[in-house]
Amino acid sequence: MPDADRGGFVERHGLWGDADYAAAAQLRRVLDEQGIELVRLSFCDQHGSLRGKxxxxxxxWGALRDGCTAPSSLLLKDTSGKSVYPVFTPGAGIGIEGLAGxxxxxxxxxxxxxxxxxxxxGTGWLLCDLYFPDGTPVPLSTRELCRKALTRLGGHGYELTVGVELEFHVFRTVHDGRDPARPGAPGEPPVVAPLTRGAQLLHExxxxxxxxxxHLLHDGLTALDLPVRSIELEFGPNQLEVTLAPRPGLAAADAVVLCRGAIRQLCRRNGYHATFMSRPLGADTASAGWHLHQSLVDSMTGENAFVSTVPGAVLSETGMRYLAGLLRHAAAAAVFATPTVNGYKRYQPFSLAPDRIVWGVDNKGAMVRAVGGAATRLENRSGEPAANPYLYVASQVVSGLAGIEEALDPGPPTETPYAAEAPRLPGSLMEALDALERDPVFAPVFGREVVDWFVTLKRAEVARYLAEVSAWEQREYFGLF
Known part of the structure; x- marks a missing residue:
């Protein structure tokens, strides 16, 4: 550690280890070699968006020693950017004193x-963790929540491996939607034109x-050292998919955060509009999803703990119990996998998106698809691409670990995922929020205040949605009554 870095916030509170200091030294060399003059310091907020300076x-150099400050009110806003909590009251109305004022x-x-x-x-980028000025982690930091869940998993002798299939839509931009007469957010959506016709999956x-x-996306994403495996044409109009190679849980979530930001920024700079909204207008034939592949690695042996040693069995006992946890807590975890009002319009029968809480062996209509062989894994197909990556990953760990701890049985696999007699996934964000409040496993791990915080933010989002007069209402009632 250079003498100039000693005694700062980071060292005083023991926030970095040897590997971090070594990486910081390498960072300094890269800045010198490549002539970097600006560096973006970003954190992932509760909605999965990047904020920072x-x-x-x-x-x-000062930020590497002492950090960089940002207002705590950023953690108390809904998707419109409006503060949901009374931030200028004791405890900011949430009971956490560090967020007041x-x-x-x-x-x-x-x-x-x-x-x-x-x-x-000449621009670099760094992902940040959130701390209070006294050096304690901010309990509402979603990256810290993910790290906390993964540490708990490690206490049981496992590490999580995550692979990512991320679908999204790309349009040609006609007008960016900015209207100087209507400042504020959310504003009018961009005016866009079609990019592809759709209906032809993987058509060369x-x-x-x-x-x-x-090529724009490939060159940009690979230059960022992201583990890109493919860029594919999906079934819907204007719909593409990028897949990322498996990585440890936190690194995989970090990669999604950077990947989404990169895709949107690369497209915007080149006359396109990329969106990770699940079901934009015109996406009637195929909404965008985020398929999260997951497996556990035995910390002692380094082996995949889901691989079965029983002939004919697709999963080990550990894998079956983890799967059972995903199913048992799927309704509550839906809030983290599908956190927007729009995302629930994706749960359509016979659409390659699930609508029931079932599992199947290599069945892409099931909510959880079990894949056997050397790369044995579980694929949760219920998530939307707008999900906060840290909360999505953490929700899987909490659910799956509960299944292991309670030795749950997932029951037999389905062969008819859209006709099975099984509980349905929540039909709306409102239903999912109710399920989260009833579920007993998330509050003990995340903290009761964290669950209440997220529910409060999302209920504010729902309330604004319900108060809006929609185009459907205008068509349905304006001429009839």
Whole structure:
């Protein structure tokens, strides 16, 4: 550690280990070699969006020593950017004193996440963790919640491996939707034009027609050292998918955060609009999902704990119990897998999206698809691509570990996922929030205040949605009554 870095916030509170200091030293060399003049310090908020500040190169050294401040009120806003809690009251109305008065939080960079942004000249990027000024972690930090769940899993002798299939829509931008006469958010959506016709899954010529987008994304994502495996044409109009190779749980969530931001920024700079909204207008034939592949690694042996040693069995006993936990707590975990009002419009029968809480052996209509063999894993197909990656991953760990602890049985697999006599996934965000409040496993792990916080933010989002007069209401009632 350079003498100039000693005695700062990071060292005083023991927030970095040897590997972090080594990564910070390497970061300094990269900045010198590549002439980086600006560095974005970002954290992932409760909705999965990146927030933060851009620092000059000279200011970065102080941030690596003492962190960088940001207002705590960022954690108390809904998706419109409006504060849901009375931030200028004791405890900010949530009972956490460190959040009162929109006071500062400390963003501490994770040096191992440093990237050079290929689309922004002379600009680097760092992902940050959130701390209070006294050095304690912020309990509402979603990255910390994920780390906490993974640490608990480690206490049982397992590590999580996650693979990602992330679907999204890309359009040609006609107008960005900004209206100077109507400032504020959310504003009018961008005006867009179609990119692909849809209805032809994995059609090579249709993919070739958007080859400029494919190369744009490939070059940008690989330059960020993201583990890209494929860029594919999906079934719906304007719909693409990127798959990422398996990584440890927290690293996989970090990769999704960076991947989504990169796709949106790369597209915007080149005349396209990319959205991870699950079911935008015009996506009637195929909504976008996030299929989360997961398996456990035995910490002692390094072996896949889901691989069965019983002939003919697709999963080990550990895998079956973990699966049973995913099913038992699926309704409550839906809030974290599908956290928007729009995402529940994806749960349609015979659509390659699930609508029931069932599992199947290599069955892509089931909520959880079990895949055997050397790469034995479980694929949860219920998530939407807008989900906060840390909360989605953490919800799987909490649910699956509960199944292991309680030795649950998932029952037999289904062969008729859309006709099975099984509980349905929540039909709306409102139903999912009710299920989360009833479920007993999340509050003991996340903290009761965390569950209440997330429910409160999402109920505010739902309330604004229900108060809006929709185009459907206007068509249905305006001429009839």
């Amino acid at each position: 851009t620092l000059t190169r000279d200011a970065l 929109a006071g500062d939080l400390v963003l501490v960079p994770d040096p191992g996440t440093f990237r050079v942004l290929p689309w922004a000249q 010529e249709e993919l070739d027609s958007v080859d400029d987008v494919v």
